[in-house]
Amino acid sequence: MERTLGAVAAHNHRRPGLALLLALVxxxxxxxFARNLSLNANLVDLLPRSFExxxxxxxxxxxxxxxxxVAVVGEGADAASLQRFADELTPKLEALPGIRFVESQRPSAFFRDRALYxxxxxxxxxxxxxxxxxxAWEKRQANPLFVDLVGEEPPSLDFSDLEAKYGGSAGQRLSSHGSDYYLDPEQRRVVLLAKPDTTSADLGYSRRIVGEVRQLLDAQDLSKYGPGFRVDITGTFQKKIDQQGQIANDIAVSSAVALGLMLLYxxxxxxxxxAVGLVLTPVGAGLAWTYGLVALLYGQVNLLTGFLGAILGGLGIEHGIHLLGRYLHLRGEGESSEQATRESFTHTGGAALVSALVAALTFFVLGTSRFLAFREFGVIAGVGMVVLVAAYVLVLPALLGLASRWGWRPRLAAATPSQSRMGRVLVRRRGLLxxxxxxxxxxxxxQVPRLRFDYDFRSLEDQGLPSFVLDREVNRIIGYSQTPVVVLTDTPEQEREMVRALQEAQRAxxxxxxxxxxxxxxxxxxxxQQAKRAVLQDISKLVETVPEERLSPEQREQLARLRSAARAEPFTQEDLPFSVRQQFQSRTGDSSGFVMVYPSVSxxxxxxxxxxxxxxxxVHLPSGERSPVAGEALVLADILNMVTHEGPLILGGATLAVLLAMWLTLGGxxxxxxxLTPTVVSLVALLGLMPLMGLEFNYLNILVIPVLIGTTVDAGVHLLTRLASPRSDFVxxxxxxxxxxxxxxxxxxVGFGALFLADHPGLNSIGALANLGFATNLLIMLVAFPALLLVLSERRLRKHRARSVARKEPTVEGPPGSKPAPHAS
Structure with a gap:
């Protein structure tokens, strides 16, 4: 394998034109192919379609x-002006194509008058x-012959216990919270809820419908509602658009900054x-090839794969640093350009290919996940690692060949790095270190047992975006979540049975x-209702005989409400306000089969x-039949269950795959x-550092662990394969x-550090965790691991001397470090 790499590199060095033409094509x-790639940040699309x-x-x-x-929020006016704004804007919103209906008022009066039913x-x-x-008590008190000897308290007309008992009913919850409008007089806000016809997962439709609403708002004369009156938009559709725009901006900014930092380094x-151009050109070619393949395979990038350009760029440059560094060193020793190229790709190139294959295998293990964000990340990153090595084999030797023909000679300082002072310190202080x-x-x-998993789904979205902040205010004004879970049934009878089953489960x-x-x-x-109507008629007669002059103002108000409710007539579904019925209508106008479950949890x-x-x-129907349960909450629950279940399997599979691949490619x-030792040790050290640094795993950054396994192992491969060469000197x-x-x-x-600049909290945590992992691995790789190799080398040398003395054989004296550490250990 090494000889083949060297021969191919030497061939491309001799014939650079053909190699560069192929790379360019x-x-x-x-x-x-890649120019048509799009970004898809929809969480639902990150789960397989086979998921329930x-x-x-x-x-x-x-x-x-x-x-x-699509929630339209008007703010900055008195209550009367806010109500007028809602009344005037509602029909205009409903006239927009794609808007099914607009909800601007609560059905408070209807359900308040019929509360007793x-x-x-x-x-x-x-x-x-x-x-x-x-x-009866009032009549006794009114009787002049009655003498109250015990000071009997008047029976209470307080029905708050019954109100509390039924306060959680659907009618009460949908109509409660004071005003008939979705209005907060203290914050001077009013909310209108426009229901589009199509799901927010269709980003093009979301942009169009939000754009039409915003255009309508821009055409209104808002000054008539008061000075300083303004409007804004939030809700599911606006949040999707804002999140998509934020991630796209994060990708552009982070990638540009990563490229700039890599250039400087x-x-x-x-x-x-x-030399910078020699390293970056193969990376650019490799990324173009990779994203062309991505376009053919997937046609889009997701929340994670959108950042792979910066990540793969950083990983690819690592190969270039090793290969070009070795080439420059050999040129400094007097080798010809072709021979230095052959030698660099024979040994250092072999190590780069081994490390790339190992990293690719790790990514491919990640690609076995059913979570599409992880699967696509693993597949694309794995393919990208192999493609980048191929790009270096094809492009770098050709560029070196052209540069040599044009008379380029590396400067001596770049070709021959000075002896490391740290290397000499390691030899002298190996035991102490x-x-x-x-x-x-x-x-x-x-500290590892203190490590925790962050179950907060806010790591998947930036809750600081203005539309997210305003959406929380809208939920507070409405009084319940805008995103219920829906249970689908086929008949009105099943609908009623499901409601009873859910309410029984809630009580249980x-x-x-x-x-x-x-x-x-x-x-x-x-x-x-007919049986209740008979009781209500008796109540209606009774309330007429209550002497109001003896009641407090509060009791009189309560009695008036009771009198009005007792007079209410029975009602059917057709009598419900249209604003209520339309919430349960299907796209075809069917009004049954939808049971909305509003969660009490965040x-x-x-x-x-x-x-x-x-x-x-x-919860199932009495027949045992399953009803579809749909909603964002169920999707999030499946993501969590899948990540926590697959995490240990992927971690174990990645470690085993890396070990087997290195065993096969390194020959022992x-x-x-x-x-593999420095990678494993640095990962365990990282797990211990995380609690001390206040870092936790979440649904996204947990993929950093298998990524670190695949991307840090090449440092050990490069060091040990070089030390294993004959006549190598440690320093x-x-x-x-x-x-x-x-x-x-x-x-x-730097590639992962670009995610530091992302406003998205999940991506930001990936950058933080990955960089802490790289820093830990760097310290262990440059200090702890070499010191350990020297200690093992010295121990092995002592045993060899002892055996030689026992057999009366001559021994070869020499300081530890003057011999290759792997051979000695």
């Missing part, structure tokens, strides 16, 4: 349409009993602008229930979402274990290879 083709939550959600969208809203017949009789008791590392590092690592290992779980309330058309029409709490999904999926298990090898290892890890860190 492939790059142009890749660029043409995804299937149910698509079923819901086909029957019911969009779950979310939602009580059970027994509780209505209790109301009747309390009224009778109060009237390469200039510092090589002190030559030409090994002991110090051993104590530090043991201390870090003790008690305070632990994750259900706030359940709403459906059948739940909004109470049963047994959708950002991962553990609570899992409990909600478990509670809802455990002992060498493979030695190369000389450490000086050259350590410098390249440092540069390679730094450029890899």
């Amino acid at each position: 492939l790059a142009v083709l890749g660029g043409l 939550s995804v299937r149910d959600l698509h079923t819901l969208e086909e029957r019911f349409g969009a779950l979310g809203w 939602f009580l059970s017949e027994e509780d209505l009789k209790e109301v009747h009993r309390r009224l009778e008791a109060r009237i 390469l200039l510092f590392h090589f002190r030559s602008a030409l 090994t002991a110090v590092w051993a104590v530090l690592l043991v201390a870090l290992f003790t 779980h008690g305070k632990e229930s994750t259900i706030d309330f359940v709403a459906s058309l059948s739940a909004l029409v109470p049963p047994d 959708l950002s709490d991962g553990q609570a979402i899992r409990a909600l999904a478990k509670e809802l999926r455990g 298990l002992r060498m493979a274990l030695l190369c 000389a090898v450490y000086s050259e290879t350590g410098r390249a290892i440092c540069g390679g890890l730094l450029t890899s860190a």
Whole structure:
């Protein structure tokens, strides 16, 4: 393999024109394919379509349409002006194409007047009993011959206990919270909820519908509602657009900054602008080829793969630093350009290919995940690692050949790096450094049990975006979540049975229930109304006989409400306000089969979402038949369950795959274990550092662990393969290879460090964790591991001397480090 790489590199060095033409054609083709790549940040599309939550959600969208809203918020006026704004804008919004209806008022009056029908017949009789008791007491008090010897308290007309008992009903929850409008007089805000026809997952449609709403708002004369009156848009559709725009901006800014930092470092590392071009040109070609393949395979990038350009760029430059650094060193020793190219790609190129294959294999293990964000990241990164090595083999020798023909000669300072002072310190203080590092690592290992997983789903979205902040205010004004979970049934009978089953489950779980309330058309029409009507007629007669002059103003107001409610007539679904019925209508106008479950837990709490999904999926119809349960909460729960289940499997699979690949490519298990040791130790040290640094795993940054396994192992491969060469000197090898290892890890860190600049919290945490991992690996790779190799070398040498003395054989004296560490150890 090494000889083949060297021969191919030498051939491309001799015939650079053909190699560069081939690379250019492939790059142009890749660029043409990649120009149509789009970004898809929709979480639902990160789960396989075979998942229950995804299937149910698509079923819901086909029957019911969009779950979310376009929320228009007017603010900065008095209550009367806000109501006038809502009344005038509602018909204009409803006239927009693509808007099914607009909800601007609560059905408060309707349900308030019919509140008694939602009580059970027994509780209505209790109301009747309390009224009778109060009237009897009042009559006794009015009797001049009555003497109250015991100071009897008047029976209370307080029905707050019954109000509390039924306060959680769908009618009460949908109509409560004071004003008939979605209005907050203190914050001077009013909310209108426009229901689009299509799901927010269609980003093009989302942009169009939000654009039409914004255009309508821009055409309004807002000054008539008061000075300083303004409007804004939030809701599911606006949040999707803002999140998409933020991620696209993060990709552009982070990638540009990463490229700039890499350029600066390469200039510092090589002190030559030409050397920088020699390293970056193959990387550019490799990335063009890779993204051309991505366009053919997927046609789009997701939340994670959008940043792979910066990440793969950093990892690819690492190969260039090793290869060009070795070439410059050999030229400094007097080798010809072709021979230096052949030698560089024979040994250093072989190590680069091994490390790239190992990294690719690790990424491919990540590509076995059912979570599409991880799967696509793994596949693209794995292919990209191999493609980048191929680009270096094709492009770099050809560029070196052209540069040599044009008379380029590396400067001596760039070709022959000075002997490392650290290398000499390692030789002299190997025992002390090994002991110090051993104590530090043991201390870090003790911190691993403190490591925690962050179950907050806000790591998947930037909650600081203006539309997200305003959306939370809208939820507060409405009084319940805008994103309920929907249970789909086929008939009105099934709908009623499901409502009863959900309410029974809510009562069974008690305070632990994750259900706030359940709403459906059948739940909004109470049963047994005719029987209740007879009791209400008796109550209506009683309330007329209550002497109001003896009541407090508060009691008189309560009595007036009771009198009005007692006069209400029975009602059916057709009598419900249209604003209520339209919320339960399908896209075809069907008004049955939709049971809305409003969660009592935050959708950002991962553990609570899992409990909600478990509670809802455990509810079945009496027949045992399963009803589809759809909603964003169910998708989030499946993402969490999948990540936590697959995480240990992927980690174990990646470690095993790396070990087997290195065993096969390096020719021995002992060498493979030695190369893998600094990676494993640095990962455990990273796990110990995370609690001390206040870092936690989340749904996105957990992929850093298998990535670090694949991307840090090459440092050990480069160091040990060079030390294994005949007549190698430790200090000389450490000086050259350590410098390249440092540069390679730094450029890899820059690639991931670009995510530091992302406003998205999940991507930001990936950058923080990856860079802490690279820093830990760099220290272990440059200090702890070489010191350990020297200690093992010295120990092996002593044993060899002891055996030689026992056999009376001559021994070869020499300081540790003057012999190759792997042979000695």
